[in-house]
Amino acid sequence: xxxxxxxxxxLVVDDEVRSQDAIRRTLDEEFAVLTASDADEARRQLERQPxxxxxxxxxxxxxxxxxFLKEVRERWPDTVRIVISGYxxxxxxxxxxxxxxxxxxxxxxxxxxxxxxxxxxAAEAQMLQRDMNRLDLELxxxxxVLRRRAANKLERARTAFDFDRIERADGSPLxxxxxxxxxxxxxxxxxLILGESGSGKELMARAVHYxxxxxxxxxxxxNCAAIPDTLLESELFGHKRGAFxxxxxxxxxxxQRANGGTVFLDxxxxxxxxxxxxxxxxxxxxxxxxxxxxxxxxxxxRVIAATHRNLEQRVHEGHFREDLFYRIACVTLTVPPLRExxxxxxxxxxxxxxxxxxxxxxxxxxxxxxxxACLMTYPWPGNIRELRNEISRAVALSADDLIDGxxxxxxxxxxxxxxxxxxxxxxxxxSGTLAERLDAIEAMLLRETLLRNRWNKTRVAKELxxxxxGLRGKMARFGLEG
Numbered sequence: 001x002x003x004x005x006x007x008x009x010x011l012v013v014d015d016e017v018r019s020q021d022a023i024r025r026t027l028d029e030e031f032a033v034l035t036a037s038d039a040d041e042a043r044r045q046l047e048r049q050p051x052x053x054x055x056x057x058x059x060x061x062x063x064x065x066x067x068f069l070k071e072v073r074e075r076w077p078d079t080v081r082i083v084i085s086g087y088x089x090x091x092x093x094x095x096x097x098x099x100x101x102x103x104x105x106x107x108x109x110x111x112x113x114x115x116x117x118x119x120x121x122a123a124e125a126q127m128l129q130r131d132m133n134r135l136d137l138e139l140x141x142x143x144x145v146l147r148r149r150a151a152n153k154l155e156r157a158r159t160a161f162d163f164d165r166i167e168r169a170d171g172s173p174l175x176x177x178x179x180x181x182x183x184x185x186x187x188x189x190x191x192l193i194l195g196e197s198g199s200g201k202e203l204m205a206r207a208v209h210y211x212x213x214x215x216x217x218x219x220x221x222x223n224c225a226a227i228p229d230t231l232l233e234s235e236l237f238g239h240k241r242g243a244f245x246x247x248x249x250x251x252x253x254x255x256q257r258a259n260g261g262t263v264f265l266d267x268x269x270x271x272x273x274x275x276x277x278x279x280x281x282x283x284x285x286x287x288x289x290x291x292x293x294x295x296x297x298x299x300x301x302r303v304i305a306a307t308h309r310n311l312e313q314r315v316h317e318g319h320f321r322e323d324l325f326y327r328i329a330c331v332t333l334t335v336p337p338l339r340e341x342x343x344x345x346x347x348x349x350x351x352x353x354x355x356x357x358x359x360x361x362x363x364x365x366x367x368x369x370x371x372x373a374c375l376m377t378y379p380w381p382g383n384i385r386e387l388r389n390e391i392s393r394a395v396a397l398s399a400d401d402l403i404d405g406x407x408x409x410x411x412x413x414x415x416x417x418x419x420x421x422x423x424x425x426x427x428x429x430x431s432g433t434l435a436e437r438l439d440a441i442e443a444m445l446l447r448e449t450l451l452r453n454r455w456n457k458t459r460v461a462k463e464l465x466x467x468x469x470g471l472r473g474k475m476a477r478f479g480l481e482g
Contacts (some may be wrong), residue, residue, distance in 0.1 A: 007032050008052035008123040013042045013068070015060045023055060026055035026112045027119060039068040046072070051079050053122045058085035069100035073186070078130065080122040084108060154216055161206040167351050173336045177204070177316070178311055184331045185211035190283070192328050193306040195335030198385030201306040202264060204335055209262040214302055217261025220254045225270035232275060234291050236263075237282065241294025255288045255299045262302045268328070269307035269314055273321065303328060338380040338387065348384060349375050353389045360392070364401040370455035374405040377451065378412050397425045413451070443478040452474075 010031045012023045016310060027033050036042035036052070045051070054072060058065040069081045081100055086108035103122050106115065159165070163178040178378040184191065185208045193201045202221065204303065209219045224232060228245075238253030255263060271279070282288050283303060287296040305328045314320040349367060357365035367375070371394070380386055394407035405413070446464070453459040461471040 001212035008126070009034060009049065010056045010119060010123075011036065011042060011045055011051045011079075013039070013054065013060070013065070014038075016057075016059040019057070020364045023115070026115055031119065031123070032118070042068065046076055046079070051076070052126045053080045053082065053119055054120070055084055057083050058083050059087065066100050066102075069102060073101050078126060078128045082118065082122060084104060084110065096474070097403070108288065131218055140431040150216075158210045158215060161203070162209045163211065164205045166200065166203060166207060167344065167348045168341070169347055173341045174344065176208070177333055177335060178332075181208050184208075186213065188213070188302055190302070190328045190331040191304045192311065192332045193304065193335060194311070194332060195306070195308065196337045197308050197384055198383035199337050201267060201335055201383055204333065205262070205264045205304045205306065208304060209264075209302075212262070214261050218258045219262050219264065220258040221264045221266065222254055223266045226276075229272045229275050232271070233278060237288040237296075238290035238293075240290055240292035242285045243290075248293070251290075253288060253290060255282065255301055256297060257300050258301045260301075262304060265303060265305045267307055268305040269309035269311055269320060276321045276324050279411050280321060280327060283324075284329050300421055306331075338383045342376065345376055345380070345387070346372060348387065349391060352388050353395065356388070356392050356395050360395055362395050362401065365395045365398070366402055368402050368404045370405050370457070371407070373450075373455045374408055374412065439478075442474070446474055446478060 008031050010027055010032045012020050013036045014020050014023070015037050017037070024033045024035065031053075033307045035043050036045055039062065042056070046054075054069070056065040058254075060068075065083050065085070069083065069150075072079060072081055073480055076406060081104045081254075082104045083100075083102050084106045093319070103125070104118050106118065133262055163182050166174065166178060168174045168178075181191075181204060191205075191208060193204055204280075209215060222232075222236060227235060234247075234253070235250060236253050236255055238256060239247050239251045241247055241249050283298075286300065287298045289296045311320055311325055311329070315322050315325050338348075349372065353365050353367055354363075357363050375387070375390075382389075390408055390412055393409060394403045398404075398407045446460075449463060451461050453463065457471055461468050464471070466474070
């Protein structure tokens with residue numbers, strides 16, 4: 001059972017008993033109300049027990065409310081101080097604000113709802129201040145613990161986004177890219193990462209960030225093609241309230257939020273000439289000017305840009321500023337598409353099956369040999385993003401933990417057949433013996449039947465009138481083992 005929250009205590013200091021009673025009736029349903037007729041009696045109340053809020057009349061015999069509350073501020077600083085007065089003397093109000101640090105100045109006759117709301121807000125402010133003081137104390141006493149936690153969190157991030165965690169097979173074309181990226185990561189140079197959509201450019205950028213001296217700083221991402229140009233400036237550089245329609249408050253841009261870290265600008269090739277000029281100035285001067293602000297703000301960030309376009313060609317065509325290109329392309333990395341690194345498909349697919357299986361509550365999911373063969377023979381125009389989608393579909397639709405080719409989409413299977421008919425199938429030799437030409441035809445028919453039957457060897461063997469042993473022999477002979 002949760003302990004009950006203590007009721008805040010309010011002390012009412014007023015020389016008029018009727019006024020004390022009226023305030024008590026307004027507050028006593030939500031607060032513990034104490035009363036005092038003068039400053040001396042109020043001091044005794046404050047010395048006996050803690051008080052959250054004090055309501056004090058300004059004009060009292062002997063000592064004014066502001067004079068008394070000034071003492072309260074020094075001796076009991078956590079108590080929120082409110083003055084109630086029937087007079088509007090500006091000197092009293094100024095003295096109350098400057099000397100007594102009053103929270104609110106209420107005029108008589110007060111409105112019950114307004115008084116209750118004011119005391120509620122004051123009690124909440126006192127509670128929040130108390131909690132903040134407690135947290136400050138905890139932070140001061142637990143700095144070593146927090147430092148260890150931060151170090152452990154950073155180490156986990158370094159491990160999760162290490163270059164070795166970029167899944168690939170031995171001898172993959174990615175090896176050379178990762179080696180170059182690891183070498184330049186330690187230096188504060190701007191990088192340009194080229195590659196098709198879904199090929200893993202952001203993953204490469206994260207690996208660079210966590211291998212750099214900026215690893216403890218933020219890593220922020222912005223897709224430049226996802227939002228209009230005018231909003232992109234606001235998102236990256238910030239804006240001031242009233243800078244444009246809908247700017248109801250100040251907004252801190254991503255460059256300021258990433259101070260000390262890395263900004264990853266994806267699809268930078270889609271930006272306009274006007275935005276490119278603004279970005280160039282930021283990179284050259286190391287400072288941003290929020291939209292609608294007369295002042296600049298210094299920023300210290302490393303920029304990693306990415307695009308699926310040929311940026312040099314866009315420079316030659318006049319669609320991308322040459323000076324900005326050379327500013328962001330100090331070092332250029334090219335991530336090859338998945339179809340050019342077919343050996344990586346199997347390890348990536350296995351890892352994705354594990355990740356997706358855990359996420360969907362199917363931790364035992366695995367790919368059958370036939371399913372893996374289907375994946376290996378598809379060209380993957382959408383790269384790793386498309387592969388993840390297909391595996392997610394397969395894990396969700398498979399009745400068993402062992403996934404076969406029937407769980408993949410028609411697009412993947414038709415893509416296999418189309419690819420086989422063009423790029424993968426050997427053409428008939430223009431010369432050679434009859435046996436050689438018959439072997440070529442047999443290989444083509446065998447491959448087409450395997451793909452159409454989603455590498456189900458039992459169905460293929462039955463359709464072609466072969467035993468499973470005979471089918472395996474022909475698959476080995478023609479290099480079609482899946």
